[in-house]
Amino acid sequence: MTALAIAALAIFIVAYILIATERVPRIAVVLGASALLVILGATDDQAIFFSEETGIDWNVIFLLFGMMVIVGVVQHTGGFEFLAIWAAKRARGRPMRIMMVLLVLTAVLSAFLDNVTTVLLIAPVTLLICERLDIPPVPFLIAQAMASNIGGTATLIGDPPNIIIASRSGLTFNDFLLNLGPIVVILLVVFLGLCWLLFRKQLRYDPERAALVMALDAREAIRDLRLLIISLVVLALVLTAFVLHSALNLEPAEVALIGAGLLLLVSRFDPVKALAEVEWRTLVFFAGLFIMVGALVNLDVIGVASRAVTDAVGDQHALAANVLLVGSAVLSAVVDNIPYVATTAPLTADLVAAGGDQAEPLWWALALGADLGGNATAIGASANVVMLGIARRNGHPISFWTFTKYGLIVTAVTIALSVPYLYLRYFA
Template sequence: MTVIALVVFVAAYVLIATEWTHKLLAALGGAAVLLALGVTDSEHAFYSHETGIDWDVVFLLLGMMIIVGILRRTGVFEYVAIWAAKRAKGSPLRVMILLTLITAVASSFLDNVTTVLLIAPVTLLVCDRLGINPVPFLIAEVMASNIGGAATLIGDPPNIIIASRSGLTFNDFLIHLAPLVVIELIVFTLVLPRLFKGSFAADPERVDDVMRLNEREAIHDRTLLIKSGAVLLLVFTGFIGHSAFHIEPSIVALLGAGLLVLISKVPTRDYMSSVEWQTLLFFAGLFVMVGALVKTGLIADLAGWVGDITNGKPLLATMLILVVSAVLSGIVDNIPYVATMSPVVLELTKTMSDPAHVHALWWALAAGADFGGNATAVGASANVVVIGIALRAGNPISFWEFTRKGVVMTAITIAVAAPYLWLRYFVLA
């Protein structure tokens, strides 16, 4: 069964990467084959938290897509797009830097998927106003969301899993990972002009037109904006305090969507048309395939191998976990990878007496998984969401277009993270 699960996953991955067929067909087809051959079953695929569809992710996305669909009717995205373009003096490079920094900071305090759902429509609008290709901007923003999300416990789903296994607190993540994220964002900002070279030529006439616009005129439904703003504030409060309230972010998003639908009285077809159904179904198929790898023990075997060859060597263990996590999180979604690897790290920490070395292992896992999510188009949930939004907007992002940039950025961020972990937990500890 392990061989079948691996062959089907690799075949589907090749189809997605080469775009020989639509990625949705590849993901659902792969899931269907695994179910038909009995490699996995309905209990594992639909009801298991470890080996099945992560419904929390699916319903979080659904709820936020509905909220964004209603919010779009207020004109607030046009407002922010014009505001950003004017503050950047119409310079595409400054627009990219501004939007990526906003994305990174927001992703630290919200789920990074939620952040890109809010930022992507703004990006499409500002690029349309300036007459430039939005694809490099969308790719840069999703990378920023994965980097920024590493700073806090709630910023990236893998961090939540690590916290539950390790007992680390919100403040622990802030103290230990936020400084690394600040360094990474500085490096990221410096790399942007070269990484996306040739993407910053704007039509001077379009720039002049934007600079003459009054962003306040873009708001055409202030009442709906106030209602949407109030609901978003409640949703964000729920996200930040979900551990204290004992309510999952997915439930918060669905309750927020339901409340906004109720008080806004927006026609059903208007907000449901904003739901990225292809993206949600793609996630479902991908989760089933990765779940089959978990069910057959393949991912556990890989994780166990890391534990076996590094036992008793804290620095080697830290660096290997960092690199392996980055590589594997780029191939499979970083959520199931961390769910499988965290018990292995927990066992490794029990063999170490120095608290600094214990911390190093957990932060290596978090940094590797979060930054490694940038490596490919399917490495993190935010990547898949942005690619789906771009496709619907008529600006498709190919698997390799994303991955060519993503691999470079992942290599850079891991190269920065390695000396940080070494210095902080082995030299200066």
């Protein structure tokens, strides 16, 4: 590597350490590191603002923005309070049962929407339930971020890295569902058991609180029925467009922006109030992170590492799948899995092209490693960053290490189960 590449890598490592230790606000870290990389010449305005490979991923930024606006409007209807009371009553006010219900709901929604949209929808409901039952929301929020990443692995639209893989490979929605759906179901069942082991002691059952919840009438929580109906119609249209975005020739970000604009226009909701609900800190953090990783891509730092691995395994496809699975999990824990997959997908395409049908499972290894590896740390996946932003904004900050100590366990178990799945299904 060149001296500039080494300097850029050093800046990235220092920035990551500062983010992990939380000694400096993470927004200040990513913006400061981005500024240094620009000053050094590791990246420039063209690479940052206009390059799909090395710049800010505007699709992710505006997808988040659009959905934040929609969710912000829905919050003013009382719909989340209705759903919170309904869910708590169905689970008889028992925290562990409520967690299981919400985790399954999160995973299923993440498969057919995307994981970021799902956490934006589920988190407000969770916070309201926890407030009603006087239980800590942090275990719920951490587990839901992980459930969204696991569930999103199953389909083409469930996790942004899968969309990148599909565009490079030509694989269809059904290809993802048939190849990744079975292992995701297994992983979800195992994950529910892990959550019971990890969080059950933090979730106490209070009969008095549960009795108060059971006495509530969910319908009384609705504050603006007209706005709720309009919001649900627009949200249904947005979710349908997400599923059909390829046929409609619309990117998910475009769908989210159109939906947000349509909702504000039809409902006549105050745009100032809607924009006040946007997690601006989260959006800025993502932009800075994309710049940092883009600089490494621009200098071919990530590419050198990926090529070294692929050259080492050659045409040993089973070995290559395992290396890609585990390596992607490790790297996706360190850098956001979206730019990582954007860098690795072309290399995987070369391997698959050289190996033919026998090498096609490498795509599933990449998807599993990147999607599940995103659970390992607080910044490994977009859903994690968004969930932590929501938690902080609502007075329940989750530190990097609080998330990561659980994430490492979940990632280790899910990746360990994915290894035999790949071997038995494709190479045995």
